[in-house]
Amino acid sequence: TQLLEQSPQFLSIQEGENLTVYCNSSSVFSSLQWYRQEPGEGPVLLVTVVTGGEVKKLKRLTFQFGDARKDSSLHITAAQPGDTGLYLCAGASAGGTSYGKLTFGQGTILTVHP
């Protein structure tokens, strides 16, 4: 069974601060995704990274896939209250088609205070 360890589990910061969320595993993934979830709703995809060492930017969010495709990070610059939510990383197993089966991290609850 593949595991994704996500940290920290909780993050409470002030508006304008920077933060990083980590997702680590001993397994190799063919791709890794980051989702954001609001209360009462389902997760919504932010980004997919597929190549080792890949870096993607989405406005103030920077996503990186580790060189060995076993880990990933999400960095938010100058956090805003609108960034508040649950962030989830999810990996698809390497080797063949994953059929949409993902392994999820435990999630990071981010609260950004005005």
Added chain:
Amino acid sequence: NAGVTQTPKFQVLKTGQSMTLQCAQDMNHEYMSWYRQDPGMGLRLIHYSVGAGITDQGEVPNGYNVSRSTTEDFPLRLLSAAPSQTSVYFCASSYGSGGSGANVLTFGAGSRLTVL
């Protein structure tokens, strides 16, 4: 464009009762799956389907049944509800084109189930 629709949004059951969570998607996605979300545990895969008539077990399948008679619908059945099945359930779908596109999941809004 409705996407993935789940019903009901909330349900309370007594131990031993059975029920079906409904899931429908209108995107002609080939792959569909059910996850449960518990505090501090992320989402865990219950069952998944790669097309009509084809289903398989995920990480936590015990106590749940699924079937896929059409591309659009993927209901999840609880045969005899237990308090351990108290959770939020999410249905998801994705394209069956292969590659990383298969992993771009579109989720429903969730069904919150409480078993007393």
